[in-house]
Amino acid sequence: MTEEHTKGSEYALDQPGSNPYSFDTFLEQRDGFDYYNDDEFLRDLVAHYAGDEAARIHETASVLSHKVRTRWRALSEQAARPEYHPRLLHYDAYNHRIDRVVRSLETETLEREIFAEALFSNRVTPWEMFVKRFVINQLGEFGVVCPMTCTEGLIGILELLGDPSHSELARILRHCKEGIDGEFGVGAQFMTEIQGGSDLPANRVEAVADGAAYRIYGKKFFTSVAHADYAVLTARVKGTDHIGVFVVPSWLPGDKARERRNGFEIQRLKWKMGTTELPTGEIEYKGALAYPVGPLHRGLANAVGIVLTLSRLSIGIASAAMMTRAAREARMYAEFRTVFGRRIVDYPLSARELxxxxxxxxxxxxxxxxxxxxxxxxxxxxxxxxRTDMSLAERKRQWQLRELILLQKVCAAGQTVDVVRKAMSIFGGHGVMEDFSALPRLLRDAAVNELWEGPKNLLLTQVYRDLQRAASWYDTKEFIADVLAGADASLTADLGERFAQLLAEPVLGDVDEGSITAAAAWEQCCTELFAAYQQLALQSVTAVRVSP
Incomplete structure (x- = not known):
């Protein structure tokens, strides 16, 4: 009997029509990979940054990682099937308007178990939270990670600006952060309206004073996490020019079990190309009770500076996690699959792409x-x-953080689409098969993730305006040198000079040949700056690994 043996496959040529090709070797390697313990680079990063916490994080992340790669991965893959996507039930059998968001048992179970990890509680340190979220985000399950992100934004604004003596706000914070009777509240962010998109100053939804609280009237047009318990909402304060920030419960105390909404209706759920497990709707407020958070005249600044900034940080985690999974599984497949007598990984063009x-x-x-x-x-x-009490050095460091978060959102979120798409190409035809791998789902979700919390052009415009505004107290060349501390001096000098020149160009001027050229140069410079920052971060970790 003549046989041709290849890794993971076996052909018995003396049996006509027989082709017992098997993917089992690849599947065993892919599904057996532990997202934390088997990722040496991730463990190096934890050791480098977490310091004395690293040993404890290693222990707790190992336990979580096992759940992620087994039970939670299976739940996320099942929940991604079209027949499990969320739907809206407007009325119950007795003609009561309930607007129930019906989600699959898999999604609800996944959300409940992940939220039970209490990642934002006082008992979980920031680095432990970060590492665990990186591992969880490798699921690519935005039906759960988006609610996590929005809940962190709600917690953040309540901790920083919420009135601790306000009993209901205190209860909401406790419910979302520490849980109540083992149940964790889920937060959302409802800011977008049909006429404005990311243009929050154009908000027309109105907040009308009602004693110490407010009543909300109007329609929010893009409301992800439509099933949430609470929403951070922006609204124009009646009789003023102020856009305030409010927390709106989905149900008032005692009403959730009866499915009686707090003065609003979910008109429909959106049909999206990605994040399809995440219910995103259109909500019309008809007098919903709302609690103001922070000074109403600073609502926009607080919504962007706190809530959206935390979301943009989360997008950085998600982007890195999705890239990590896509790159890893593409290499595993390339090492397994034989084409024209050679493994995919053994072809130079494929090896270069990997x-x-x-x-x-x-x-x-x-x-x-x-x-x-x-x-x-x-x-x-x-x-x-x-804050107004910062030293100049503190103010500069905080400014670096602000701009790096914006640049990370622009660069990492956009590049994730390219990474996942190229990883899919390694799989050939299998790359587009929904039940063969998670990559098609990751690609769709990455495309949507690129648009969350401000699309690329909006954020590049914000960086430009920020640097112009800061120039009087933080020279642009100094800013570049500080961000790239330790980089090659010629690179720093070149980028600093180009940034300074472009801040005098019509990047935000009228549309003509000159402004379009300047805009293209601005995007290129921003991309190069953040890539250099990432490279420095990578070198700092790899240098530790190779040092004696």
Missing amino acids: NWLDDMAKRTTAGAFAVFDLYLRCGGRQALAA
Whole structure:
């Protein structure tokens, strides 16, 4: 009998029509990989940044990682099937308007078990939270990780600006942060309206005073986490020019079991290309009770500076995690699959692409760790609150953090789409098969993730305006040198000069040939700056690994 043996496959040529090809070797390697324990680079990053916490994080992350790669991965893959996508039930059998968001048991179970990890509680340190979220985000399950992100934003603004003597706000914070009777509240962020999109100053939803509280009227057009218990909402305060921030419960105390909404209706759920397990709707408020948070005249600044900044940090984690999984599984498949007598990995063109995937994943992950480290060194969530007592050095460091978070959102979120798409190409036709791997789902979700919390052009515009505004107290060349401390001097000088020149160009001027050229140069400079920052972060970790 003549046989041809290849890794993971076996052909018996003397049996007509027989082709017992098997993917089992690949599946065993892919499904047996432990997202934390088997990732040496991730463990190096934890050791580098977490310091004395590293040993304890290693222990707790190991336990969580096992759940992620087994039970939670199976739940997320099942929940992704079209027949399990959320739907809206407007009325019960007795003609009561309930607007029940019906989600699959898999999604609800996954959310409940992940939220039970209490990642935002006082008993979990920031670095432990970060590492665990990185591992969880490798699921690519935005039906759960988006609610996590929004809940952190709700917790952040309540901790920084909520009135601790307000009993209901205190209860909401406790419910979302520490849980009540083992149940954790889920938060959302409802800011977008049909006429404005990311243009929050154009909000028309109105807040009308009702004693110490407010009543909300109007329609929010893009409301992800429509099933949430509470929403951070922006609204124009009646009789003023102020856009305030409010927390709106989905149900008033005692009403959740009866499915009686707090003065609003969910009109429909959106049909999206990605994040399809996440219910995103249109909500019309008809007098919902709401609690103001922070000074109403600073609502926009607080919504952007606290809530959206935390979300943008989370997008950095998600981007790095999705790249990591995509690059890893593409390499596993390339090492398994034989084409024309050679493994895919043994072809130079494929090897080159796989090396690029690995580099992008590691560079993005190292950059995400570095940005989060700066966030903690600036004071964590306290760094997002407006302060007037900072020294110039503190103010500059906080400014670096602000711009790096924006640049990470622009670069990492956009590059994730390219990374996942190229990883899919390694699989050939199997790359687009929904039940063969998670990559098609990751690609769709990455495309949506790129648009969350401000699309690329909006954030590049914000960086431009920020640097112009700060120039009087923080020279642009100094800013570049500080961000790239330790980089090659010629690179720093070149970028500093180009940034300074572009701040005098019509990047935000009228549309003509000159402004379009300047805009293209601005995007290129921003991309190069953040890539250099990521590379420095990567080198700082790899240097530790190779040092004696």
